[in-house]
Amino acid sequence: MLNRGVNYKIPRNLLFLFESIALFLMFMYYRNALDRSTIIYGLSLIFIIYISNLILSKIVSGDNYIFLIVTMLASIGIIMIYRINYEQGFKQIIWISLGIVLFFATYFIVKRIKGWEKLFLYYCLASVFLFLATLLLGRRFKGAINWISIGGISFQPTEIIKILAILMIASYYTNYDRFKEKKWGRYYLIGIMYLFVFFLFLQRDLGSVLIFCSLFLALQYIYDENRKLVLANIVVLMFSGLLGYVIFPHVRIRFETWINPWEYIDTIGYQITQSLFAISEGGFFGTGLGLGHPDFIPEVSKDFIFSAICEEMGILTGIGVIMLFMILVYRGFKISINQRNKFFRIVALGISILFGIQSFIIFGGVINMIPLTGITIPFVSYGGSSMLSSFIALGILQVASEELDIEED
Amino acid sequence: MFNILSLVFKYVFIVIIYMFIFSIIKLIYLDIKGIRPIPADSGTYLKLINRKDTLPFKVKEYYPLEDNVFLGRGNDNEIVIKDPYISKKHLRIVKDEDEYFLEDLKSANGTYVNGDRVMDVVKLNNGDRISVGQVEFLFVNKE
Numbered sequence: 072m073l074n075r076g077v078n079y080k081i082p083r084n085l086l087f088l089f090e091s092i093a094l095f096l097m098f099m100y101y102r103n104a105l106d107r108s109t110i111i112y113g114l115s116l117i118f119i120i121y122i123s124n125l126i127l128s129k130i131v132s133g134d135n136y137i138f139l140i141v142t143m144l145a146s147i148g149i150i151m152i153y154r155i156n157y158e159q160g161f162k163q164i165i166w167i168s169l170g171i172v173l174f175f176a177t178y179f180i181v182k183r184i185k186g187w188e189k190l191f192l193y194y195c196l197a198s199v200f201l202f203l204a205t206l207l208l209g210r211r212f213k214g215a216i217n218w219i220s221i222g223g224i225s226f227q228p229t230e231i232i233k234i235l236a237i238l239m240i241a242s243y244y245t246n247y248d249r250f251k252e253k254k255w256g257r258y259y260l261i262g263i264m265y266l267f268v269f270f271l272f273l274q275r276d277l278g279s280v281l282i283f284c285s286l287f288l289a290l291q292y293i294y295d296e297n298r299k300l301v302l303a304n305i306v307v308l309m310f311s312g313l314l315g316y317v318i319f320p321h322v323r324i325r326f327e328t329w330i331n332p333w334e335y336i337d338t339i340g341y342q343i344t345q346s347l348f349a350i351s352e353g354g355f356f357g358t359g360l361g362l363g364h365p366d367f368i369p370e371v372s373k374d375f376i377f378s379a380i381c382e383e384m385g386i387l388t389g390i391g392v393i394m395l396f397m398i399l400v401y402r403g404f405k406i407s408i409n410q411r412n413k414f415f416r417i418v419a420l421g422i423s424i425l426f427g428i429q430s431f432i433i434f435g436g437v438i439n440m441i442p443l444t445g446i447t448i449p450f451v452s453y454g455g456s457s458m459l460s461s462f463i464a465l466g467i468l469q470v471a472s473e474e475l476d477i478e479e480d
Numbered sequence: 481m482f483n484i485l486s487l488v489f490k491y492v493f494i495v496i497i498y499m500f501i502f503s504i505i506k507l508i509y510l511d512i513k514g515i516r517p518i519p520a521d522s523g524t525y526l527k528l529i530n531r532k533d534t535l536p537f538k539v540k541e542y543y544p545l546e547d548n549v550f551l552g553r554g555n556d557n558e559i560v561i562k563d564p565y566i567s568k569k570h571l572r573i574v575k576d577e578d579e580y581f582l583e584d585l586k587s588a589n590g591t592y593v594n595g596d597r598v599m600d601v602v603k604l605n606n607g608d609r610i611s612v613g614q615v616e617f618l619f620v621n622k623e
Contacts, residue, residue, distance in 0.1 A: 082500050082507070089493065092492060092496075096486060100482060356490055356491060360489065361486050384490060384493055385494060387498075398504060
């Protein structure tokens with residue numbers, strides 16, 4: 072407590088140092104194609120991140136670590152994306168800046184307005200509306216319909232539904248006693264979640280199916296009083312997984328490439344084998360930024376960004392990224408344990424589980440530990456919707472890290 | 481030129497990232513270490529209920545109680561808490577024949593035991609919640 076100001080400076084300055092060196096290196100790399108706006112954007116991003124961390128440590132009474140960790144992850148991601156693709160990196164800078172703005176906006180809005188736990192019905196309706204909109208207006212992109220574009224801006228509604236689903240589950244279990252009195256009240260949530268999973272299957276978005284199922288299972292396991300229902304749910308999900316394997320050919324393809332990617336190295340296994348080559352090429356310390364060939368992997372800036380990081384910055388950096396996620400999730404759990412408001416307790420837990428599951432699925436996927444499903448690493452991968460929704464989730468987590476009940480008195 | 485820089489910087493990056501992780505883990509460790517175990521020798525103490533890092537001033541996790549303890553903002557008290565909502569001499573806890581009594585010393589913002597404002601003197605029982613200013617304590621008496 073005494074030298075609090077001094078202590079917080081160390082990671083903040085390290086982050087600043089890391090970004091400065093990396094940006095300098097990137098400017099060297101693109102020295103022939105460098106224009107003024109790129110330099111200004113790059114420098115302003117470093118400035119924004121530094122200032123936000125500084126402001127945050129002054130104004131919030133809650134957790135000070137999560138935003139630091141996340142900005143470190145985002146910095147590693149942006150450096151890698153910028154190195155792979157000049158234009159994507161440029162866009163990503165804008166997404167991160169917007170994300171930080173949204174983080175602060177979410178923080179203030181969620182904190183000011185009371186009564187988030189009473190909106191169960193609205194969360195449901197909004198999610199169902201977004202699902203229907205995706206199915207009706209959606210574009211098919213690499214086998215999955217999960218993009219809609221309105222007025223030139225395209226986004227993934229699933230990313231928003233993830234947050235809505237967490238809020239919905241939390242409001243359900245906060246008002247569990249009230250729901251229990253109704254005849255089918257105990258089964259409301261499970262019904263809605265199956266509806267969501269059904270919608271996602273229609274969209275053929277397997278990664279999201281996995282995220283929603285595990286998120287729901289984890290929260291149900293912790294909060295549901297009806298243990299038989301939890302068991303039944305696990306059994307049903309296992310059977311629907313098997314059924315999905317039999318019915319849908321694209322599920323089978325994922326499974327077969329997982330078992331033996333080398334057999335399909337020219338076709339469906341190309342991506343995963345290239346990813347494995349890239350990781351092994353890097354070794355412990357990596358080839359050095361700009362000296363590897365991460366562009367051999369298709370979709371490298373989105374799903375396979377982790378392989379690119381491992382190739383050019385080394386397995387050690389890859390382990391570092393995983394450790395950063397571990398600390399982030401640990402902090403999320405600690406926030407949840409300390410929170411006395413039940414709604415925000417569940418929300419904090421849900422968001423931490425979301426970050427944990429999402430990063431586990433894709434880290435496991437690219438190293439061929441579990442079957443590959445294309446989802447983004449929160450805060451690291453290229454992509455506007457994912458970045459913005461992750462920062463919104465982080466804003467809610469930041470609110471949950473504060474003492475909420477006392478302020479109401 | 482670029483290749484050499486890149487080769488050198490890759491080690492620098494790894495060092496910085498690990499130093500960053502280490503410094504955050506250290507901060508978290510200090511945060512956890514702040515929760516000290518209950519002092520074994522004293523059977524009666526005040527335990528802080530608020531989370532320590534939510535308060536903008538210095539406050540300890542545990543305050544052992546003796547026969548006569550003053551709490552306030554002034555430096556001559558046994559328990560000093562620099563909360564602006566706490567008066568210079570805010571309250572007194574006295575031990576009398578194995579019973580503890582809390583006396584509010586005409587403080588501006590008052591003292592609350594289990595949510596009720598203390599008008600004069602009140603007897604403390606194990607598990608009572610005492611709130612002064614922005615701080616909330618739990619009264620623990622194991623004797």
